[in-house]
Amino acid sequence: MILTSRDGQCSSGAMLSTVYSPRERTLRALKAWAICWMLALLSLPIIGLHWFLVPGFSVAGVVLGVQRYRMREASRELNGRCVLCGKEFSLALEPNERAPLWKYCPHCQAALCVEAA
Ligand SMILES: [Zn+2]
Incomplete structure (x- = not known):
């Protein structure tokens, strides 16, 4: 530099x-995805807010997963x-x-x- x-x-x-190796990238992506979908499940019983939280976390899981998979290097x-x-x-x-x-x-x-x- x-x-x-x-x-x-x-x-x-x-x-x-x-x-990150391809394996690490996959694991990092799956972890982010799993955490978001877990949060989506946990927000199911929250009446009212679950209309926003469940679809929000479901979409965020996919987006974050893809983002993390694409990240080959972290400074x-x-x-x-x-x-x-x-x-x-x-x-x-x-x-x-x-x-x-x-x-x-x-x-x-x-x-x-x-x-x-
Ligand atoms: Zn200086």
């Missing part, structure tokens, strides 16, 4: 991510050295964050552009 500040200085960093962490203040930092990333993206140095708040090397 290459970290670039607004004025064009560069440094290098590393992005850690988890790569976890970005490690690097700030271009401006020179300090090492480690930032947690959302699973769906991909380069290129902008991050702020936790020490000096400098905006850093993260790009694939």
Whole structure:
């Protein structure tokens, strides 16, 4: 990964991510699906709300399952050295964050552009 500040200085960093095997992707998808459908079943006895909750969770199960199956890689962490203040930092990333993206140095708040090397 290459970290670039607004004025064009560069440094290098590393992005850690988890790569899912096809089996893990299937299991993750089934788990999300099962949880949603369980919630749909549990909301059956809630009179009134069950008109919305049951179809809502049923659809969400399918959507989340497909989404999770498609996710081949989940970002976890970005490690690097700030271009401006020179300090090492480690930032947690959302699973769906991909380069290129902008991050702020936790020490000096400098905006850093993260790009694939
Ligand atoms: Zn900094």
